[in-house]
Amino acid sequence: MDDKAETRDRILEAAGRRFDHYGYNKTTMSEIAADLKMSTGNLYRFYPSKLDIAEAFARAHEVEEDAIMEGIVESASPAEVRMREFHRTVLERTFNMIDKNKKLFELAQAITQERPAYSNRRLAAERVYLEKILKDGIEEGSFDPCDNLDELAEMIQCATMKFRFPQLYNCFRIDMLRRELEGTMDLLYRGLLKR
Structure with a gap:
């Protein structure tokens, strides 16, 4: 170095x-x-600027998150299992990180508000993982074929945004969020199933 x-x-x-x-x-x-x-x-x-330091700080933590997500996406589990595990992991990691250190919430808010390009880049990276799971589900024969996986991945992100961003956790407990995530995933899975 x-x-x-x-x-x-x-x-x-x-x-x-x-x-x-x-x-x-x-x-x-x-x-x-x-x-x-x-x-x-x-x-x-x-x-x-201090915001540049905050963004670099956040980017440094992406490496670990990406490794965990890649492990889930590349596992041999069926696509539905990986889709649920992906979203559970995002929820648990983000919630626990903010719950252990409330000051991180401030940092996340600043980056989200003042650097939307950073957040958009992270969402685009997440869509790549979701597209891979969707593609695998189609190839397994469990998900309906789709002409536009990027758009479908984006709609899944929209449906699960509450579980992705700590700014939305202010008035929720983790047990409530887990229950809501499972219900949301049930609905999404029924919509993805091959007819």
Whole structure:
């Protein structure tokens, strides 16, 4: 790892500690720089804004999430099982992450509101996984054929959005969300079944 990459990693670690303790809104670039014993000007050379740091922080956590999702999508289970497991995993991971650290909610909100391109890119990546499951379900003979898998994956995302974004969890308990997700998946599965 070169010096720049190492410094970027150190910045993300320091920012992560601040975000965890004080929250995104109460963290400043000068505080992150002070924690690293560097000038604020030097910090701006690596990240032009606190939002850039937050996005880089979120991207670093994508790697683990993507590995988990790929494991589900590539498993030998039937497509229906993988579709349910995919959505259960998204719900459980996101809910537990926010439930353990309420300050992450602030960071997620900032990125979603101020960087819609980031959220759209993540949704597009998720659709690729859903398309693979749908394609496999069609090939297995359990799902009805479809001419536009991308659009179908997008509609599944729309139907399950409540279980994807922590901003919507404010007034819900995990047991309620699990029950609602299972009911939603039952409806979706009935709609996907080959007639």
